[in-house]
Amino acid sequence: MAKKPTAKKPLAKRPTAKRPTAKKPTAKKPTAKKPTAKTQQHDAPESTASSSAGPARTFQEVILRLQRFWADRGCIIVQPTRTEVGAGTLNKHTFLRVLGPEPWNVAYVEPSSRPTDGRYGENPNRLQHYYQFQVILKPSPKNAQELYLDSLRALGIDPASFDVRFVEDDWEHPALGAAGLGWEVWAQGMEVTQFTYFQQCGGLELPRVACELTYGLERLAMYLQNVENVYDLVWAELPSGQKISYGDVHKQDELEWSHYNFKHADTAALFRAFDDCEREAKRLLAVAEPHPLVLPAYENTLKCSHTFNVLQARGVISQTERAAYIARIRDLARGCAETYLQTRQNKGFPMLVGPDRAHFVTDPAAPAADAAAPTEN
Known part of the structure; x- marks a missing residue:
């Protein structure tokens, strides 16, 4: 049996790799060195995203546009985990799949539960249950930052016009033994995304750095709809013209679960x-x-x-x-x-297929390099 993997660092120790340097939204792609991985990073497919379709008008449309954007760039779209989690990172499609050398590109909505954040439905922007849109790109593409900016354009947000900034913010989750280097992404003075290069998970060093994008869906929608109260968001507009609000969908949840x-x-x-x-x-x-x-x-x-x-x-x-x-x-x-x-x-x-496989796997069935060639009969 193969030797059991073991953690190379204590869980509490922070990653020591050099931070990638965030560039302004007008830059074509980040140029700083990414955290070291055993194989070269690749470019994800170039984006043709634009804001010509106009801003996403409903909460539902924000989700649908992000799903389409990342599906078109090679991500599989999966569904949320079936038990309560505090963040999309805890879904098995992130926590387990970032481990090891196998490639994994995935996107999904994750309902997130944080009981201590409940406010009985009375706070306009603080919830005990909310939604994240999670993207994992493994191995991290060299143009990850530009892809992210293109995803904002697909929602109708022009990074050059709306003060999109990358604010240094390394990430750590002590209970998961997970950590990485990255930024908070702010738009018009409000955090809308966490952008992280995963280096450690479950206390294990990652042989291939994964890029994690965690979008705050409510904040993005509030920005796009120009509302200050999350319950006033338009969740969906029906063919009849009736508008369903975020409050229609979730305000009673917030009241009752806060009491619980x-x-x-x-x-x-x-x-x-x-x-x-x-x-x-x-x-x-x-x-x-x-x-x-x-x-x-x-x-x-x-x-x-x-x-x-x-x-x-x-x-x-x-x-x-x-x-x-x-x-x-x-x-x-x-x-x-x-x-x-x-x-x-x-x-x-x-x-793990193709040329990358040789970096991580020794095929026991493969002949030794110095084995004599078979003789012809």
């Missing part, structure tokens, strides 16, 4: 649920046949993470306990990362 998260969640049941999901995740990672069940184990890890977040909202976890719970989640996430990478390695990294 802050006042009515059964804390004793949640503590038991955390322990049960932790125990189940560990058991699944130890399954021998057919092999460790990493995907069910990771889903139980996500349940631990969300349960912990609800317990925090209920105010029943002290600072000391908080650190201990984060460490428990981090240990599960690392176990899932190591086990997933091991299973892919055991399969020979099947999605």
Whole structure:
């Protein structure tokens, strides 16, 4: 059996690679050195995006345009994870797929739950449930920044006219053992995207740097529709001409889930649920046949993470306990990362094809370089 991958750095240590230098939106592409990877980065397909179609007029249209834009540039479009997560990064299509050398280009909407951010539907721009649009480009293309700017143009945002700025902001998620270099992207003084070059995930160094783009869909839509209250956003316009607002879709959710998260969640049941999901995740990672069940184990890890977040909202976890719970989640996430990478390695990294394969995989069936040529009969 192949040797089990191990982390090369302590989880808490920040990446030390040189930061890519963000360029102004008028630049054709970033020129600074990206974080080191074993293979050369490639250019993604050139964009023909423009804002000639006009600004996206509804929240729904923002999603549809982003899906079409990234699908046209080689991303598969997948669906959200089936359990609560605090960010699109926690979806298996990011957390697990950025591991190892296999290429992976994906885009998806992720409903994100952050119980402590609830405000009973009374705050115009703070929610306990909101939407992100997540893009992973692995390996990171050399023209990633220009592709991102083109995606804004596809929404009807001209970066040169609307003060789009890249603000230095390295990213770290302690509970996931994940970190990278990058920026917040601001438009007209409001953060609309997190742009990150992933270097570590699950405590493991990444052999190929992945570019992660996380769009804040509500903020982009508020910018495009020129509204100051998220509940006033037009979610969709029906063929009849009727407009459905964001408030029509979600305001009751915000009220009721805020009450649940802050006042009515059964804390004793949640503590038991955390322990049960932790125990189940560990058991699944130890399954021998057919092999460790990493995907069910990771889903139980996500349940631990969300349960912990609800317990925090209920105010029943002290600072000391908080650190201990984060460490428990981090240990599960690392176990899932190591086990997933091991299973892919055991399969020979099947999605790694073409010339890149020789950089990462030694085919045991291949003849030795110095083997004698067979003689003809």
